[in-house]
Amino acid sequence: xxxxxxxxxxxxxxxxxxxxxxxxxxxxxxxxxxxxxxxxxxxxxxxxxxxxxxxxxxxxxxxxxxxxxxxxxxxxxxxxxxxxxxxxxxxxxxxxxxxxxxxxxxxxxxxxxxxxxxxxxxxxxxxxxxxxxxxxxxxxxxxxxxxxxxxxxxxxxxxxxxxxxxxxxxxxxxxxxxxxxxxxxxxxxxxxxxxxxxxxxxxxxxxxxxxxxxxxxxxxxxxxxxxxxxxxxxxxxxxxxxxxxxxxxxxxxxxxxxxxxxxxxxxxxxxxxxxxxxxxxxxxxxxxxxxxxxxxxxxxxxxxxxxxxxxxxxxxxxxxxxxxxxxxxxxxxxxxxxxxxxxxxxxxxxxxxxxxxxxxxxxxxxxxxxxxxxxxxxxx
Ligand code: GLN
Numbered sequence: 001x002x003x004x005x006x007x008x009x010x011x012x013x014x015x016x017x018x019x020x021x022x023x024x025x026x027x028x029x030x031x032x033x034x035x036x037x038x039x040x041x042x043x044x045x046x047x048x049x050x051x052x053x054x055x056x057x058x059x060x061x062x063x064x065x066x067x068x069x070x071x072x073x074x075x076x077x078x079x080x081x082x083x084x085x086x087x088x089x090x091x092x093x094x095x096x097x098x099x100x101x102x103x104x105x106x107x108x109x110x111x112x113x114x115x116x117x118x119x120x121x122x123x124x125x126x127x128x129x130x131x132x133x134x135x136x137x138x139x140x141x142x143x144x145x146x147x148x149x150x151x152x153x154x155x156x157x158x159x160x161x162x163x164x165x166x167x168x169x170x171x172x173x174x175x176x177x178x179x180x181x182x183x184x185x186x187x188x189x190x191x192x193x194x195x196x197x198x199x200x201x202x203x204x205x206x207x208x209x210x211x212x213x214x215x216x217x218x219x220x221x222x223x224x225x226x227x228x229x230x231x232x233x234x235x236x237x238x239x240x241x242x243x244x245x246x247x248x249x250x251x252x253x254x255x256x257x258x259x260x261x262x263x264x265x266x267x268x269x270x271x272x273x274x275x276x277x278x279x280x281x282x283x284x285x286x287x288x289x290x291x292x293x294x295x296x297x298x299x300x301x302x303x304x305x306x307x308x309x310x311x312x313x314x315x316x317x318x319x320x321x322x323x324x325x326x327x328x329x330x331x332x333x334x335x336x337x338x339x340x341x342x343x344x345x346x347x348x349x350x351x352x353x354x355x356x357x358x359x360x361x362x363x364x365x366x367x368x369x370x371x372x373x374x375x376x377x378x379x380x
Contacts, residue, residue: 010125014348018332022342029263030371031332031342033169033314034236035364038247039140040281045231046271059266061258063091063242065190066273071227071242074276077215078201087247090239093261095199098226098243100126101260102195103161105252106224107132111160116146118170120197123163125281132160141319141358144171144306155186158186163189163196164240165197166205166211167312170349170360173307174204177210192251198229199241202285204312205293214244224249229272232282234364238270247254289314289363292370296363299374314364317346323380328355340376 018031029036038044042266062068069083075083082305083089092098099122107113109131117136120361127134133353139146162183168173187194196213204210209248213223224245243253277282293310305318324331328345336342344360347353360378363370 003051006129007022007125010128013121014344015121018336018342020345021333021336023064025337025340025342027336027340027342027371028376029037029342030363030365030373031336031344033231033362034366035234035314036369037234037366039233039235040275043235043271046274047267050267050270055267055270057266058261059091059269061263062086062254063089063264064266064269066090066274067269067276068242069246070273070276072141074282075214075244076281078210079212081220082339083214084247088250089244090241090250090257091242091264092226092257093241093264094198094239095108095226095228095241096122097239097257097261098224098241099123099163099197100197100232101129101253101256102224102226102243103244103250104130104256104260106193106238106247107160110158112156112158112258114151114162115155115161116164117351117354118144118346119163119164119215120169121349124351133158134351136157138350138352138354139171139355141171141317144168144173144178146182148179149187151182151186155190155192159190159192161193161195162195163195166201169200169313170315170344170346172308172310172315174208177209180211180213180216180219184216187222188218192222194223196223196225198225199231200329201227202232202282203289203314205290206285206311208311210312211337219318221246224253230283233272233275238268239263240264278336292363292367295367295372296361296370299371301379303374303378305379308358314362316361316363317358318361319356319358320380325357328357328359332359333355335380339380341373 015032042125068089072085073085103126105199107130212217308317310316332345346358347355
């Protein structure tokens with residue numbers, strides 16, 4: 001058949017490629033972002049309980065009320081916002097579906113969407129498959145700060161949506177209050193929507209505050225927030241997340257969601273609703289991952305890699321300038337095959353393949369595995 005691809009430039013995601021390469025070569029997999037440690041046995045027991053007690057049929061399309069209520073309670077506690085669980089929260093198949101459904105609901109042919117690169121790799125294809133036009137704004141190492149003047153120059157009457165992500169994958173940078181103020185000023189009086197990818201909300205370090213758009217009335221009015229249970233409770237394979245947005249936006253997102261996934265795994269929703277009742281289970285994550293970051297930094301401090309600051313997420317960037325002049329895709333493959341540690345090349349997160357000779361390590365691993373990886377990394 002003669003297929004005119006809607007996504008001619010898209011191949012297989014770098015996460016799938018590098019994880020497969022890690023498995024093929026028996027390398028330690030610090031590439032794709034997922035923990036190698038177990039889900040809390042209490043949560044596993046809850047899932048088991050709800051499967052055994054036959055909570056196994058379709059969940060309501062928007063998610064079970066108990067889980068949406070538990071999420072609303074959590075957001076009130078964390079960000080001081082009263083969210084209506086019936087009209088503003090929808091359970092999704094991971095944050096990736098939340099992002100996809102939001103973009104599909106809002107972006108029409110020719111609409112422009114501002115993204116900040118390096119950007120998570122699902123944004124651009126989701127925009128393009130909906131005939132939108134990505135307008136990337138390039139951020140540069142080592143601090144990846146946003147040039148707000150450039151954002152002002154890029155916004156025009158076709159700008160439909162601005163997508164951002166804090167704490168930021170892959171760079172580990174976080175938005176400051178000043179960034180939020182700039183965004184508020186730029187969007188004020190416009191019809192521009194904001195898609196805030198906050199899947200790493202609990203992975204923020206050194207006492208920093210997570211700048212959720214949920215904290216700001218005027219921003220929230222135009223916002224869609226994507227969140228993830230996979231990242232929060234070490235269960236990326238469960239594919240369960242949620243999207244929060246004001247009622248008018250939520251109702252459009254649900255139109256897409258219902259014909260995309262219809263509804264999400266029911267026993268998991270019941271288990272998570274119960275599990276969320278103890279705030280300590282998510283409030284302790286900063287400390288937990290910060291100590292992993294510190295252990296990893298300390299273990300590779302004598303390597304020839306130059307580490308970039310990591311203020312959030314479970315990713316750490318490192319420059320290999322001075323080690324090799326290979327491009328980052330080749331270097332990541334070389335690391336996997338010859339050093340025994342799989343990593344992600346950062347050019348995969350730029351539409352123009354910008355290559356600053358930087359790779360990403362994922363440190364969501366047991367301390368033993370991190371130390372083992374560090375001893376291989378320091379030999380490079
Ligand atoms: N979010 C994870 C990462 O950045 C990967 C998710 C995926 O493989 N789709 O590594």
